[in-house]
Amino acid sequence: MLRSISYFNPLRLLLSVAVATCFLITPGVGALAQSADPLPSWADGKVKQAIQRFVVDVTTEDGANYVPRAKRIAVFDNDGTLWSERPWVQGLFIEHLLRKAAASNPALADEQPYKAAIENDREFFEKGGMRDYQVAIRRTMTELSREDFDAEVRSFFATSRHPTFNVPYQQTVYQPALELLAYLRANGFKTYICSGGGVDFMRAMSSDFYGIETDQVIGTSYKKELREVDGKWVLESTAELNTFNNRDQKAVNIDLHIGQRPLLVMGNAGGKGDIGMLGYSQGRDGPSLQLIIDHNDEAREFAYAEDDNASLNAAKENGWHIISMKDDWSAIYPPRD
């Protein structure tokens, strides 16, 4: 029953990619993978059809829109595109770090933002918005080396659960996004994250959660310095922002890291963050595909929109495909074991 393959199972996923890879160099093994629906959690409809038509189009060697493998670049936002962004998980991680810092230095417990983190004062952080998070980020991250920070993130994910759904965070990734990532890779695409999230935070989870390695993750970063510590050269964060990877900067950083306009970009409405990279992709010479998620599924996830609807308006003006979570995704999350 090939139709029942769950693309979320990492071993099966690896196998399907390996089989697809071998096709390229071992003719005659054929029909197997092509008969299965690679996007079982996508409802039949215009968006799913557009994706599949596009992938066939750019991979058909004699076709007018054929794109060589080196140019099959697919870029995904993270928060709200690959996993749920309510509440903001990186924010919860920062609160976790603040609590840890206060535990080892009790004098901090009465100071903000430590106090708010200890008291789980969500309002404090939500009222302050990014500003308080920035302050918190600077206070907690500049003292950690690259490797120490990575270990902290991994430990957070190993021990924490999503506050609304009460599941490990890996269960809050979108199953349709996982299927799309696997489908694109099996068709020779390289898959990247380009997100406002902290690059080191995302890199500590992107391989386990999405199969995306560290070098294919682009995010917000602080400047670092190379220092000798106990005879070993380490990189330490400074408090100076290197890049806030949002809006137009997403296009700028895609160029800096990848050096090509993406063939496919998927983002989401909610914070206007992805308009820049969707438009930049569309400016590509030759074919390109833009996808943007409308968070309209209060029953299964969350429903939210922008004040001025800027992202969805841009989508309509420019012919980007709007993914209705409610209608286009038959499942939101991976099946629970």
Place this chain on the structure above:
Amino acid sequence: MLRSISYFNPLRLLLSVAVATCFLITPGVGALAQSADPLPSWADGKVKQAIQRFVVDVTTEDGANYVPRAKRIAVFDNDGTLWSERPWVQGLFIEHLLRKAAASNPALADEQPYKAAIENDREFFEKGGMRDYQVAIRRTMTELSREDFDAEVRSFFATSRHPTFNVPYQQTVYQPALELLAYLRANGFKTYICSGGGVDFMRAMSSDFYGIETDQVIGTSYKKELREVDGKWVLESTAELNTFNNRDQKAVNIDLHIGQRPLLVMGNAGGKGDIGMLGYSQGRDGPSLQLIIDHNDEAREFAYAEDDNASLNAAKENGWHIISMKDDWSAIYPPRD
């Protein structure tokens, strides 16, 4: 005669990589590739042995030093490491751009640095060093979009020849470096460039010259802005430096782009530019290999050293492998057709 395979032939190279890839998923096809010497232009000696021992070591699945494929990151400097750096090719390209600009706007012909470019006044640029090049870069590059700049570089390489050797620049790449790149890739390494050269300049030649795609090139860059031009979103350079990718910044930018300490780094002595990334690689937990080229071959290339010998001294102190061009490379350039 497998020993006579030239790894420079792109088709043969592709075939050998394809064969190596298929081994991974098609057991029992075995012995073929392993019997050929993957590094025929490297003289038998300590350095060649160290490279081969290291690669076997980190790819032997039951071994103590096994490194999974996702962590097999190899980083190469460009100028003086992958191709000859005398004279500085990017500098010649900038002079070419200056001449073009003056040709389309004759009022510039009497101004510096245009005048020096027109008169081929090498002394002007060499005396000014990086400073004059920086001025020239700013004057010429900020008016070009990403795509226009790319086209300019490609046209330069299609029509220009190396001033000393009188060959197309592609003939000034180092054959032993090409063999090492192919050998590493066949063993599951991802190969990157991390160089002081301009990132957009290198990206326009790295695929043709080295088989390294744009997303695996890290270099010096200027800040860019997303602008709408004739209804299309394009990235344009500003005159503000984003990063000068040299010395410690090479380690910083490896972290920014790759997010891991490299398993292998190869650089060269001459400008002290690679000490930072060699040391950063060596700080990796587990095995790592550092290689640094000593340009000591006046007969076949150039002989030059640093005033204070900082790079080679650091190599001796830290146990990095020094590649003597004279003794360790039996050929320097690809065979001429």
